[in-house]
Amino acid sequence: MAAEQPPYMRVADDLRRRIARGEWSVGQRLPSRAQLALDYGVGPNVLQKAQERLIVEGLLEGRAGSGTYVREPRRRLRMIRSRHREQRRDSPFRSDMEEQGRSVGWESHSEARIPAPEHIAERLAIEPGDPCVRTLYEFLADGQPVQLSESWEPMAITGDTPVVLPELGPFAGKGVVERMRSIGVVVATAVEVPRPSRATQAQANLLGVSLGDLVTRIERTYHDVDGRPVETADIIVPDARWEIAYEIAVERPEG
Incomplete structure (x- = not known):
């Protein structure tokens, strides 16, 4: 039996799908972490870890004092x-x-x-x-x-x-x-x-x-x-x- 996916990975996967669907466009700020954590029914630490993963992947970028934004796609x-x-x-x-x-x-x-x-x-x-x-x-x-x-x-x-x-x-x-x-x-x-x-x-x-x-x-x-x-x-x-x-x-x- 496969191990259950960690909560932050499930959140990251869903955020990735929503970005791919165009729910948020390049340069647009995502809802606050508190709001997204509430929407997903997870703690703020889980939501933060999910967003950090997408930042590493190049899908999001964090701006100090401003929030988290959809990043221009990284060129392969x-x-x-x-x-x-x-x-x-x-x-x-x-x-x-x-x-x-x-x-x-x-x-x-x-x-x-x-x-x-x-x-x-x-x-x-x-x-x-x-x-x-x-x-x-x-x-x-x-x-x-x-x-x-x-x-x-x-x-x-x-x-x-x-x-x-x-x-x-x-x-x-x-x-x-x-x-x-x-x-x-x-x-x-x-x-x-x-x-x-x-x-x-x-x-x-x-x-x-x-x-x-x-x-x-x-x-x-x-x-x-x-x-x-x-x-x-x-x-x-x-x-x-x-x-x-x-x-x-x-x-x-x-x-």
Whole structure:
């Protein structure tokens, strides 16, 4: 039997439907929280939590000393995943955002000699427990969080090289392809599997969304020219803000 929906979620769902129906237009102030709480038969704290959820979603905005208003719909932006970005001597994320005219940056934290969990070991074609470097990323565009990533690299490949830690050394910030090239490992393919998922509490906190909000989880694995996996990552993108588009090159016939 499914768990009963919390009261604030029921109120949020109904407010969302009323906004979609046009009961309140963009820029219009909603009735006071006290009035809405009375209408729904809930306490003011429940009503406040429901409105805060819709504020996070971008449907409402609170104005200090004035009330809560219907917000101009937030534009969903496009994130391009493409072959030509991988071929550049730079981070694919930096290339994508800079093409959109956005300033970019990221924060990262790496740990070495982390035993590979079973699912990561399978993706990297190594044994569970083999030492890896795990790096957690928070990517920013125009100072706002855009995506998260958890990356794993086998230390059997990078352990005795200057690029063992992705964001330190001479190739910091250059991306997996360029770093691997610097130690003689030629990345030939990247396999990506996008899946719908729900934000965990930790992901929600970093991305500025709510627990359980829809996200796209991209499972990406880089392979060298011999088909050996050299890095795998889970990339998390908030669905409400970004749509994922894949650009596929089509070879032209000769002659």
